[in-house]
Amino acid sequence: MTDATPFRLQDFLPYLLNHAAEEVGQGFGRIYKDRYGMLRTEWRVLAHLGQFGPMDATQIGTMARVHKTKISRAVAALQAKRFVTRDTVDEDRRRARLCLTRAGQAAYADLAAIALEHDRALAARLTPDEHAVLLRCLRKLGRDLPTP
Amino acid sequence: MTDATPFRLQDFLPYLLNHAAEEVGQGFGRIYKDRYGMLRTEWRVLAHLGQFGPMDATQIGTMARVHKTKISRAVAALQAKRFVTRDTVDEDRRRARLCLTRAGQAAYADLAAIALEHDRALAARLTPDEHAVLLRCLRKLGRDLPTP
């Protein structure tokens, strides 16, 4: 074993991943923040409900791999904005079925369209091939995100 | 324009990137946290000094794209751990030259070795080709990280 450590921070995957995620996330982040005063978890909850329909907090947390306290507070914020409603479900009165309001759906539609455009702009910085490989790699590295 | 939005959160690059970064970052994060009680920025400062030698806070901040207040606090924490020293430089007495102590170098050597191993384990989950493309993509997506 040689004494020189060949470790290079600039090639360290966690470092690069984090940088790219921050950089890329910030771009879209400013949008939902400026337009709706939302935090990232709020956007995610909104997106999940918009995409998969009514769910309870635990389902969202499982799918998005977000801790329940974060979900709880995000839901509270979205309720305050009149973007979601909660109905306690009768079969199990611990659970609450979260639903987008009209306004919530509108916000989701608005943001989803921008997100799509944003995503296309990002993809345009890569070749189609690179893009495909990138998605595959990211899915391999993060645990798979379950769908409903 | 059709009414159905083809936006899919599971394919949204910022989302995937963030997931992968969190997942991957947590693995190594637990190590420097458990072993040395360090936060991420502290590890980064340590790594920069270990790799590039003495620098001042601004240089590190520029290279790592980290805000100066975060650097400032990380340096304070590293000083408290006796991992770095600060010498005010004579030509410009606002600047402080940051230097790893013996103990700091040892911690860096320890962590760098683990990081390297960790990185190899991650790379092993991808084909060599995928790995190469991934690094290229991440560099394209995040702004380039300047070297000294």
Added chain:
DNA sequence: GGGTAATGGTTGTATTTGTAACCAACAACG
């Protein structure tokens, strides 16, 4: 049924982070 455990969700508190204001040293210009 009645006790115990597990689950869905919220709240409290300690850390961590972001933002802005700040101080000291240097630079530039009259």
Added chain:
DNA sequence: CGTTGTTGGTTACAAATACAACCATTACCC
């Protein structure tokens, strides 16, 4: 020189996060 503007760095305060403790309800099991 002074006075004004920059730059390196720290501090103060607000916002956000993590972690643990906590209710309420349901499930299990004797």
